[in-house]
Amino acid sequence: xxxxxxxxxxxxxxxxxxxxxxxxxxxxxxKILDVDANFDVVFxxxxxxxxxxxxEGMEDGTILLTLFNGGIRNEENEHIAKLLRQKSQILVAxxxxxxxxxxxxxxxxxxxxEIVNTAFNTVTTxxxxxxxxxxxxxxxxGELQLPKLVPILxxxxxxxxxxxxxxxxxxxxxxxxxxxxxxxxxxRGEAELPPKGAVIGVGxxxxxxxxxxxxxxxxxxEFKRIQDIAPADPALCLLEQGIPCNGPATxxxxxxxxxxxxxxxxxxxxxxxxxxxxxxxxxxxxxxVIDAKAPEGIEKILDGIPDPVGQVYRFSLPGxxxxxxxxxxxxxxx
Amino acid sequence: xxxxxxxxxxxxxxxxxxxxxxxxxxxxxxxxxPNVRLIRMMCSGRLDPTFVLRALSSGADGxxxxxxxxxxxxxxxxxxxxxxxxxxxxxxxxxxxxxxxxVKLVWASAAExxxxxxxxxxxxxxxxxxxPLHWGKFQTSxxxxxxxxxxxxxxxxxAFEKELPA
Numbered sequence: 001x002x003x004x005x006x007x008x009x010x011x012x013x014x015x016x017x018x019x020x021x022x023x024x025x026x027x028x029x030x031k032i033l034d035v036d037a038n039f040d041v042v043f044x045x046x047x048x049x050x051x052x053x054x055x056e057g058m059e060d061g062t063i064l065l066t067l068f069n070g071g072i073r074n075e076e077n078e079h080i081a082k083l084l085r086q087k088s089q090i091l092v093a094x095x096x097x098x099x100x101x102x103x104x105x106x107x108x109x110x111x112x113x114e115i116v117n118t119a120f121n122t123v124t125t126x127x128x129x130x131x132x133x134x135x136x137x138x139x140x141x142g143e144l145q146l147p148k149l150v151p152i153l154x155x156x157x158x159x160x161x162x163x164x165x166x167x168x169x170x171x172x173x174x175x176x177x178x179x180x181x182x183x184x185x186x187x188r189g190e191a192e193l194p195p196k197g198a199v200i201g202v203g204x205x206x207x208x209x210x211x212x213x214x215x216x217x218x219x220x221x222e223f224k225r226i227q228d229i230a231p232a233d234p235a236l237c238l239l240e241q242g243i244p245c246n247g248p249a250t251x252x253x254x255x256x257x258x259x260x261x262x263x264x265x266x267x268x269x270x271x272x273x274x275x276x277x278x279x280x281x282x283x284x285x286x287x288x289v290i291d292a293k294a295p296e297g298i299e300k301i302l303d304g305i306p307d308p309v310g311q312v313y314r315f316s317l318p319g320x321x322x323x324x325x326x327x328x329x330x331x332x333x334x
Numbered sequence: 335x336x337x338x339x340x341x342x343x344x345x346x347x348x349x350x351x352x353x354x355x356x357x358x359x360x361x362x363x364x365x366x367x368p369n370v371r372l373i374r375m376m377c378s379g380r381l382d383p384t385f386v387l388r389a390l391s392s393g394a395d396g397x398x399x400x401x402x403x404x405x406x407x408x409x410x411x412x413x414x415x416x417x418x419x420x421x422x423x424x425x426x427x428x429x430x431x432x433x434x435x436x437v438k439l440v441w442a443s444a445a446e447x448x449x450x451x452x453x454x455x456x457x458x459x460x461x462x463x464x465x466p467l468h469w470g471k472f473q474t475s476x477x478x479x480x481x482x483x484x485x486x487x488x489x490x491x492x493a494f495e496k497e498l499p500a
Binding site: 109276277279280281283284286287288290292293295298299302305307308309310312313320321322323324325326327329 | 417426
């Protein structure tokens with residue numbers, strides 16, 4: 001971290017996320033030296049000590065590039081998202097959580113009270129006195145506060161304006177490298193930024209397009225879980241083998257890592273170009289391979305997908321049209 | 335539920351059968367519930383589940399999908415695709431807390447104007463019983479959440495006992 005006022009400033013923040021995006025950034029190996037050589041890292045809570053106060057004290061637009069990962073789950077996330085929007089020239093929704101909610105977004109299937117209860121008072125947590133965290137507590141030194149949870153998790157663009165989207169759980173290293181190279185070129189005046197709102201570090205097709213598995217006419221009599229097929233044919237399309245693979249709806253850019261390694265695509269790169277609702281596209285794809293015409297036969301095949309919402313919205317529930325389960329919406333404040 | 339709740343229904347019709355059924359119902363002056371707003375597509379196989387989700391999330395209380403009877407599709411087999419999507423969509427809707435009955439699939443041939451009308455009226459009454467969906471309103475209130483609303487939100491599980499009645 002050099003202290004050099006002339007270098008463009010860089011920030012990275014995590015909201016409701018796992019930290020994998022940070023690891024992915026570090027996973028670009030020696031390229032990280034280019035980041036350091038070209039940027040002055042001013043705010044990156046995972047990697048360096050920085051106070052929110054410092055950020056609040058900056059002039060608007062001070063930071064050139066902010067990679068924001070994580071969804072907006074509590075008031076602190078929201079506050080920092082708004083603050084970083086104000087202080088940054090380019091705000092990138094980095095990773096699946098910031099783009100469309102990702103795994104933490106599946107919590108939108110439950111009311112927030114239930115989530116808290118599960119975390120603090122279930123068989124895995126012995127809490128006979130039903131003690132729950134308070135959002136504020138008075139101590140002799142003053143009032144201590146914890147950020148309040150908000151009813152549903154929201155992707156970054158439902159809270160602030162986002163300049164670019166970079167999906168993936170996490171984004172692939174080679175894609176991060178390409179984006180960093182591009183930004184450095186832009187700084188030097190050798191390239192231009194993509195149009196605002198663009199999805200960057202991705203392909204413009206689907207995972208199936210990058211997948212080398214052979215595709216024939218897909219019609220299946222049964223959906224099966226991958227662990228129940230031993231072994232899956234390594235050269236044949238997984239969907240054709242009855243494994244619900246999310247490739248047909250998912251944006252390319254990962255070089256079809258999972259199908260190439262023998263596992264089905266689970267959709268971390270989000271909706272393909274032009275897809276409004278990821279789950280809807282996947283429903284269309286999955287329904288079209290079902291080899292049955294009578295409702296009973298179709299239902300029987302569909303029984304092979306034990307968790308339909310989790311299957312079609314694993315990474316994209318908060319970014320979908322419905323966004324959350326009705327029960328989560330219906331939570332009303334006192 | 336308000337006494338005078340009039341459900342908003344979006345109806346998708348296929349060009350070759352069900353749209354003509356609706357047309358026939360009109361020319362035959364058969365009365366049916368005026369709650370349904372029809373959108374004509376070339377085929378029920380064109381029905382992307384996105385359309386249904388979009389309708390429900392934008393304020394519709396129910397969606398009616400109509401097409402040619404099985405085996406009579408103008409494009410050979412596309413109505414079977416609609417059926418498969420519909421059955422999967424219903425499972426997903428259930429998982430999202432939406433009554434699957436809010437989305438209905440009706441087959442109606444071009445000659446079945448009376449059937450189209452009676453099925454529509456029946457569906458409107460079914461949705462009326464279910465009450466308003468209000469999905470659009472949830473989204474608005476969430477998207478533009480007032481500050482005081484969020485600050486009164488506590489994390490204690492008692493918060494979720496105070497749900498609104500359906």
